[in-house]
Amino acid sequence: MQQKISLKLLPSEAADEATVKKYIASSAGKKLQAVTGYHISKQSIDARGKNVYINLQLNAFIDEPFIERTTTHFNFKKVSAAAKKVLIIGAGPAGLFAALKLIEAGIQPIIIERGKDVRARRRDLAALNKEGIVNPESNYCFGEGGAGTYSDGKLYTRSNKRGDINRILQLFVKFGAPESILYDAHPHIGTNKLPHIITA
Numbered sequence: 001m002q003q004k005i006s007l008k009l010l011p012s013e014a015a016d017e018a019t020v021k022k023y024i025a026s027s028a029g030k031k032l033q034a035v036t037g038y039h040i041s042k043q044s045i046d047a048r049g050k051n052v053y054i055n056l057q058l059n060a061f062i063d064e065p066f067i068e069r070t071t072t073h074f075n076f077k078k079v080s081a082a083a084k085k086v087l088i089i090g091a092g093p094a095g096l097f098a099a100l101k102l103i104e105a106g107i108q109p110i111i112i113e114r115g116k117d118v119r120a121r122r123r124d125l126a127a128l129n130k131e132g133i134v135n136p137e138s139n140y141c142f143g144e145g146g147a148g149t150y151s152d153g154k155l156y157t158r159s160n161k162r163g164d165i166n167r168i169l170q171l172f173v174k175f176g177a178p179e180s181i182l183y184d185a186h187p188h189i190g191t192n193k194l195p196h197i198i199t200a
């Protein structure tokens, strides 16, 4: 059976799979061997008190084989010779996600970006931060990846009316983001990791 279980653990306990399994077994009143695995559905940090705790909502597999988390399948078509083409201005998140949608629809996106590619931007940002030199075409806002590419990539939003957020998170994971963004209460990709996702 699969059972939903909530646990409040110390960070060291939450990070250790064997310990989490022990708590699942005790919470479900089962032997440890009965717990074959678990998925984290939600993870949040409670740092309000003296001790920091991790709240975990789990889907535990008990007395049945563990099944790996299912991932969304993206059907990216080969569009290099597609008859239909769409011009996108700007390789920010809006442009890049639009391009991915078009590829799924079998249409070839052509992105025109005024700034430099994501790696070259790093040099211009270094000049900006160290010497105060602003390149008007390649900076924190302009260039491949768009504004926020050189941030820590916070992904949380209060909006749930504008489409499937999980699908977007799955896309980030497909291109190299940590799987924890799928269940963290306040997901973020991490400083300097976004450029790798852009080039993946």
Ligand SMILES: Cc1cc2nc3c(=O)[nH]c(=O)nc-3n(C[C@H](O)[C@H](O)[C@H](O)COP(=O)(O)OP(=O)(O)OC[C@H]3O[C@@H](n4cnc5c(N)ncnc54)[C@H](O)[C@@H]3O)c2cc1C
Pocket: 089, 090, 091, 092, 093, 094, 095, 112, 113, 114, 115, 140, 141, 142, 143, 144, 145, 146, 147, 148, 149, 150, 151, 152, 153, 154, 155, 156
């Ligand atoms: C420092 C910083 C940190 C941020 N951190 C976060 C965060 O952690 N989490 C979060 O959710 N949001 C963050 N944001 C906000 C987020 O980056 C923006 O909401 C998002 O980038 C908007 O996407 P967009 O595609 O609409 O526009 P943009 O990202 O602005 O993309 C537009 C693109 O078009 C290009 N362009 C502009 N004019 C032309 C032209 N004439 N021809 C060709 N190309 C052109 C630009 O160079 C740019 O690449 C941050 C923003 C900044 C500046």
